[in-house]
Amino acid sequence: MGVLCVVPASIDSSDLDRDPKVIRGKSVTLHCPAEGSPFPNITWLKNDRQLLLPASQNEAVGGDNEAARTENEAGEDDKEARLALRMSGRQLEISLARRSDEANYSCVAVNKAGEDAIHFSLQVLGGYDQSHITCNIGYDPVTSTTRYTSTCRCSVYAALFTMLLAT
Numbered sequence: 001m002g003v004l005c006v007v008p009a010s011i012d013s014s015d016l017d018r019d020p021k022v023i024r025g026k027s028v029t030l031h032c033p034a035e036g037s038p039f040p041n042i043t044w045l046k047n048d049r050q051l052l053l054p055a056s057q058n059e060a061v062g063g064d065n066e067a068a069r070t071e072n073e074a075g076e077d078d079k080e081a082r083l084a085l086r087m088s089g090r091q092l093e094i095s096l097a098r099r100s101d102e103a104n105y106s107c108v109a110v111n112k113a114g115e116d117a118i119h120f121s122l123q124v125l126g127g128y129d130q131s132h133i134t135c136n137i138g139y140d141p142v143t144s145t146t147r148y149t150s151t152c153r154c155s156v157y158a159a160l161f162t163m164l165l166a167t
Helices: 055-062 158-166
Strands: 007-011 021-023 028-031 034-037 041-046 083-086 091-094 103-111 114-125 136-139 148-151
Touching: 007 103, 028 114, 034 103
Parallel strands: 007 114, 021 114
Antiparallel strands: 007 034, 028 091, 041 103, 083 091, 103 114, 136 148
């Protein structure tokens, strides 16, 4: 008669940044170091809605070391999927971050002995229009007095400025 040791699903969140930031257009990986016996099924949620297939189903697609890709949350078929599960579902990678990726994400780990979850609040920086000032100097010959007008333009990458202020 064999003895089966069952350990409830748990997530060690001691070294995790629960408020990650990413610059628009860059990649970010959310980590969910889930453990348990049997190994838990991992599901990722975005704003309390299931985001991707459970890791066990994705693994059949590409294996543990390859990204398991699916349609994005809006159901649009991206030519290059931006969302990927890695490490048996313990990592959610978001590529080419958009403002629409800014949300609350949850990793839920479940096995027959128990359940655990961790929550993240992802902020995407630089999602606003770039600031700019335009400079043009011109002479207006229609007016009776000499009149010069000037307009200045200076492009600013807001995400980098915001990131520097946040650190």
